[in-house]
Structures are given as C-alpha cells and as structure tokens.
Amino acid sequence: MHPDSSRIAVFGAGYIGLVAGACFAELGHQVAIRDIQSERIRLLKAGDVPIYEPGLGDMLARNKDRLTYTLDAAEAVAGADVAYICVDTPPTPSGDADLSRVWAVLASLTGATHLRAVVVKSTVPVGTGARIRRALDDSGLAHVAYASNPEFTAEGRALEDFMRPDRIVVGADNPAAARLVRSLHHGIPGPVETMDVASAEMVKMAANALLATKISFTNEIAALCEATGADITHVTRAIGQDHRLGPHFMNAGLGYGGSCFPKDSRALRALAANTGYSFQLLTAVIEVNELQPRRAVQRLKTALGTLHNRTIALLGMTFKPGTDDMREAPSTVIASRLLAEGATVTCWDPMARPQPDTHPWNLTDRRPTISEALTGADAAILVTEWPDLATTDWAAHRHLMNNHTPVLYDGRNHLDPATLHTAGYTYISTGRPT
Numbered sequence: 168m169h170p171d172s173s174r175i176a177v178f179g180a181g182y183i184g185l186v187a188g189a190c191f192a193e194l195g196h197q198v199a200i201r202d203i204q205s206e207r208i209r210l211l212k213a214g215d216v217p218i219y220e221p222g223l224g225d226m227l228a229r230n231k232d233r234l235t236y237t238l239d240a241a242e243a244v245a246g247a248d249v250a251y252i253c254v255d256t257p258p259t260p261s262g263d264a265d266l267s268r269v270w271a272v273l274a275s276l277t278g279a280t281h282l283r284a285v286v287v288k289s290t291v292p293v294g295t296g297a298r299i300r301r302a303l304d305d306s307g308l309a310h311v312a313y314a315s316n317p318e319f320t321a322e323g324r325a326l327e328d329f330m331r332p333d334r335i336v337v338g339a340d341n342p343a344a345a346r347l348v349r350s351l352h353h354g355i356p357g358p359v360e361t362m363d364v365a366s367a368e369m370v371k372m373a374a375n376a377l378l379a380t381k382i383s384f385t386n387e388i389a390a391l392c393e394a395t396g397a398d399i400t401h402v403t404r405a406i407g408q409d410h411r412l413g414p415h416f417m418n419a420g421l422g423y424g425g426s427c428f429p430k431d432s433r434a435l436r437a438l439a440a441n442t443g444y445s446f447q448l449l450t451a452v453i454e455v456n457e458l459q460p461r462r463a464v465q466r467l468k469t470a471l472g473t474l475h476n477r478t479i480a481l482l483g484m485t486f487k488p489g490t491d492d493m494r495e496a497p498s499t500v501i502a503s504r505l506l507a508e509g510a511t512v513t514c515w516d517p518m519a520r521p522q523p524d525t526h527p528w529n530l531t532d533r534r535p536t537i538s539e540a541l542t543g544a545d546a547a548i549l550v551t552e553w554p555d556l557a558t559t560d561w562a563a564h565r566h567l568m569n570n571h572t573p574v575l576y577d578g579r580n581h582l583d584p585a586t587l588h589t590a591g592y593t594y595i596s597t598g599r600p601t
C-alpha cells in the first residue's frame with residue numbers, strides 16, 4: 168500500500184460517487200462504495216456499471232482489488248479513515264436543495280468513532296457544512312474533522328476532469344483536515360485551493376452559475392444575431408480569443424440541461440432569496456434558459472405553418488452527447504411542447520435510457536436509427552449534438568422524409584448550413600443567417 172493510502176467509504180454510487188470511488192482506487196486507496204439501491208450494488212458486484220461514463224468500467228475493473236460495494240453503511244465505514252458523501256441533492260419545489268440523503272448518511276455514521284474526517288462532495292447550499300459540523304458535535308463525533316471538497320467533473324469526461332483538474336478545492340475545519348483531504352489526491356497534478364468550508368461551498372455554486380450565465384448570455388446574443396443578420400459562430404469565436412473571456416461555454420442553442428446547471432442555478436437563487444437578497448442576474452439567466460426549447464418549437468411552428476398533425480423527428484434526447492443522462496434534458500420540454508401542439512413525435516438517441524413510462528416519452532415513438540426516425544417525418548429537430556448526426560448522409564436521408572424540402576432545425580449549430588441547403592433542406596439554426 169502507498170504510504171499516503173487511506174481507507175475511504177464513499178456514500179452514493181451515482182455519477183459523482185462512482186467516479187470519485189474509481190479514481191481514489193486508481194490512486195491507491197482502499198475504497199468501499201455504499202448505495203441504498205440494491206440493483207446498483209448487485210450490478211457493481213457483478214462487474215457491471217449502472218451508469219454510462221467513458222472509461223469508468225475499465226477503471227473499476229482494473230482496481231477491483233481495492234474496491235468493495237455494499238448496501239450496509241456500517242460495513243462501508245468499518246475501518247474507514249474518511250467518509251466521502253457523494254449522494255444526490257435534488258431540488259425541492261421551492262428550488263432549495265433536498266439534503267435528506269446527506270442527513271441520512273450522517274445518521275448512519277453515529278457509531279463510526281474511528282473516522283478521521285467526513286467530507287462532502289455532493290453540491291450543497293452554502294452553510295450546510297456548518298450545520299453538519301454541529302450535527303457531528305451533537306452525535307459523539309466532535310473529534311471527526313469536516314471538509315468540503317466540491318467536484319468539478321463534467322459528465323462524459325469525468326475521469327479526466329478528476330485526474331487532471333484545473334484545481335482541487337478543499338474547505339476544511341482545521342489545517343489537519345485540509346492536509347488529509349489533500350493527501351487523498353496525491354499524484355494528481357494541479358493547484359489545491361485551501362479555504363474555509365463556506366467559501367468552498369460557494370466556489371462550487373458560483374462556478375456553475377457563471378458557466379450557466381455564459382451560456383444564457385450567448386443565447387441572447389444569438390437571438391440578436393437572428394434579428395440583425397449577424398452570425399453567432401463568428402461572434403463567439405472572436406470574443407473567445409480575448410483571454411479574459413475565453414472560448415468555452417459559448418455554444419448557442421437549446422440551452423443548458425443536466426443534473427447540475429438547472430438545479431444549482433435555482434438553488435443559488437433560492438439561497439440568495441432565503442437571505443433576503445434578489446439575485447436578479449441569475450433570475451434572468453434561468454429565464455433565458457427556460458425560453459430556449461420553447462422558442463425553438465415556436466420557430467419550427469412558424470416554419471411549418473402548423474405543428475398539428477405533422478410528424479417531427481426529434482434527434483438526440485440526452486442533455487448532451489457522451490452521456491445516457493436525461494435529467495433536465497431540453498428534449499423533454501421540446502417533445503412535450505410538440506405533442507401539445509398536436510404533432511406526432513418520432514425520436515432517436517444512441518444512448519438515452521429508455522423512458523417509456525414517463526411523460527412525454529410514453530407518447531413518442533422511439534426508433535433505433537436516425538433513418539428510421541426520419542422516415543415519414545415532415546421536419547426534424549436536432550436536439551443533442553451526437554457525432555453520428557454530423558456524419559449522416561443528409562442528402563440521401565431527405566428522400567425518406569415526407570416533404571420535398573423538409574425543415575431541419577439544428578438546435579445545436581452542429582451541421583454545416585451550406586451542406587444542408589445543397590442537400591435540399593430548409594435549414595434553420597440558432598443565431599446564424601438562414
């Protein structure tokens with residue numbers, strides 16, 4: 168065992184916990200992963216991965232001697248130095264984060280007096296660490312340090328983000344706790360930013376809010392480009408060359424989805440409101456984002472004259488390519504709006520988990536290939552920029568559709584306008600001249 172190796176109990180076998188657990192095992196630590204879903208644990212014990220994340224299966228497999236999986240919290244923490252809380256914190260109706268799973272994990276630690284630290288990786292509102300500190304003190308774990316170690320991994324590239332981060336953020340109770348969390352990351356290059364717990368919690372929320380702001384700002388400029396004849400792709404490329412602004416997160420389109428940006432931006436707005444402060448900029452960011460899929464359906468309707476009794480092929484369902492995750496995917500709003508307008512919806516996605524029991528997907532016709540989704544459709548809307556859609560032979564596919572010059576609405580500016588015009592489509596995209 169590496170001299171800096173520790174025994175880590177990871178709570179939560181979702182996108183955050185499995186990635187953290189696999190990466191800590193890769194770094195030489197002994198890791199016990201605990202989840203409350205028996206199916207997840209069964210799959211993991213059988214060598215399967217319950218989520219899609221590139222490289223994760225291989226990493227879990229090559230570190231299998233350092234990884235165990237359990238449903239039992241006491242078994243996970245037995246002998247552990249550190250408990251890492253990686254459970255989800257879904258939104259409540261008020262927009263605040265639901266911390267019940269975090270509290271449930273903490274309740275299960277009561278007898279774990281040998282622990283040296285409890286670390287939270289889940290995204291939690293600023294101030295949660297202080298509440299957890301009090302709870303630890305009140306439950307006989309006053310000697311256990313507390314630290315916040317927020318994650319900045321994006322789905323689809325999570326292992327790379329974890330192993331080669333821009334920075335590691337550690338907010339800790341005391342210097343020894345900060346040293347312990349830093350030592351868990353031995354071997355990972357990149358700066359470690361050490362600070363108090365509340366600041367670490369704020370870094371996570373503010374970073375996601377600023378990225379969301381960049382996307383909504385770009386989408387508003389794209390709307391102005393449509394109104395004025397400018398081209399958003401030229402505009403953002405040139406803006407991004409200013410090193411103070413940077414080129415990232417300026418792709419105009421259907422807006423941000425996923426389990427993080429929508430939830431975290433609403434949680435930060437709710438946190439502000441709870442302190443009596445109205446975070447107006449963030450409110451606008453959220454409103455702009457909610458408008459994007461609705462605006463796309465409206466533009467499609469204008470192009471077609473009506474959506475009633477039209478068949479629309481919805482291409483891409485996940486909130487972004489490279490994942491099977493459907494949480495807060497713009498496709499769900501689009502499918503729902505199309506159905507409400509009386510359209511028939513066929514859809515295609517290479518990775519999305521089946522959604523047959525949930526509205527609106529129970530009313531759509533999911534097909535296994537792009538060509539089958541397009542067959543008989545009056546128009547198509549590209550929702551997720553999967554690489555397969557860029558290499559599709561659009562000229563050949565046009566003949567499968569129900570219209571001589573079918574409308575192709577490119578919701579992610581993923582395709583080349585000239586190619587699609589030549590292929591015979593009425594091509595519409597975001598912020599680019601038609």
Ligand code: UGA
Pocket residue numbers: 290318319320321322323375378382415416417418419420421422423424425426427428431486487
């Ligand atoms: C995001 C952050 O990028 C991570 O740093 C963070 O750790 C994570 O949330 C989290 O809080 O857990 P993720 O949600 O996996 O990661 O996905 P992103 O790649 O950031 O994309 C989010 C959404 O924004 C997607 O729907 C994407 O299509 C959209 N987006 C992104 C745009 O519309 N335009 C852009 O220019 C970039």
